[in-house]
Amino acid sequence: MGESVAEATITSWLKEVGDIIEADEAVLEIATDKVDSEVPSEYDGVLVEKLFDIDDVVKVGEVVAIIEVEGEEDSNNDTEDDSVAESEEIEEAASVVEDSVKQAENIAGTKADYSDSSRFYSPLVKNIAEKENISFDELEAIQGTGMDERVTKDDILSYVKNKKEGKISSQQVKSKTATEDKAPEANQKAQPIPKASTPVNINAEDEVIEMSRMGKLISSHMIASTQTSAHVQSFIEVDVTDVWNWRNKHKNEFQKREGEKLTFTPIFMEVVAKTIKDFPKINISVDGDKIVMKKHINLGMAAALPDGNLIVPVIRDADQLNLLGMAKKVNDLAGRARNGKLKPDETQGGTYTVTNVGTFGSVMGTPIINQPQVGILALGAIRKVPAVIETSEGDFIGIRYKMFLSHSYDHRVVNGALGGQFIQRMKEYIENFDTERSI
Secondary structure (H helix, E strand, O other): OOOOOOEEEEEEEOOOOOOEEOOOOEEEEEEOOOOEEEEEOOOOEEEEEEOOOOOOEEEOOOOOEEEEOOOOOOOOHHHHHHHHHHHHHHHHHHHHHHHHHHHHHHOOOOOOOHHHOOOOOOHHHHHHHHHOOOOHHHHHHOOOOOHHHOOOHHHHHHHHHHHHOOOOOHHHHHHHHHHHHHOHHHHHHHOOOOOOOOOOOOOOOOOOOOOOHHHHHHHHHHHHHHHHOOEEEEEEEEEOHHHHHHHHHHHHHHHHHHOOOOOOHHHHHHHHHHHHHHOHHHOEEEEOOEEEEOOOOOEEEOEEOOOOOEEOOEEOOHHHOOHHHHHHHHHHHHHHHHOOOOOHHHHOOOOEEEEOHHHHOOOOOOOOOOOOOOEEEEEOOOEEEEEEEEEOOEEEEEEEEEEEEEEEEEOOOOOHHHHHHHHHHHHHHHHOOOOOOOO
């Protein structure tokens, strides 16, 4: 997974316990907030245990299944030691689960029933809670750090450690729970904020459609962004006549030579990367009260999917690509995005995003920032319009190709001057486009 991917949801198991698995064969399917992906086995063997169910959210690094493999004899002692160590790790992982199950069986008569909770707890969290004799009230009181404030393995292990060190007691939890029951209004800050819901009148003729998994995740991501960043927009109109004419001159030759289309997108992405180099304070993220300056310029490129959802593949080190390289990368990512062939890592690590609202005829837009970035640019539709043309002989009215650039930025760290200067510099680069360049 990409380094910024913290967790994923298991969407389906492709193998059952007892199935023989070959190396590189897919065992399960997972989904992040953007991409569905298969998880292959690294070994030949037999699937002996599945530790998570479908729809469970699993953190990167957690064991999801145990595969029994046959050891191979080798005269090389180092190889044997590695094999033994690896087998011991597998046995240790299996023993953790086995101990949890045995412990749960031993206290079956007195174990807490977590099924009454309105919160979701993964099987691993429940096993740890049962093994450590964590009561229902204690588990309910743990503040989760996972998606939708779910309690993760790290959360419950941290709680167990604090409890063993005497930093928290069951009596404190009971007292806290009782206080919350008596005066919930006094503890609102410690409680998860309920999702706002506006009553909807549904008639008999209306059709109710369940949101897709990706749709739900995008919805949550967008709401979180508006609640995190102070969104401000700047707009500027750009004369793209030279760019329009240059593309028309070269597009047929390019398609014949490269076998793919030359669109406006790589031209504008090249300009964005160049402008970010001029204004590196746009290429940042906010971490609490600290600003993280990104060394790499990784451009996110919003792409529409056939089902109506959006996905944002990332062009890494975009400033190091020439126009031909940018065109190849844009076409490759856009094509694989539409066909569902992107890898999880190809939608992660973006530092600035560009979206083309002009594809659907929109003149301008106010896009929502893709967290944890601080800026996003919307490319409006290119229109043929009458315009004033300034010449040494006076002003004339002529037909020009123009478009709007809409820049949304996080006003916590990007002020109006920087936000406006950024798209002003883009305008200068586009309007001074070298019409003699080749591709």
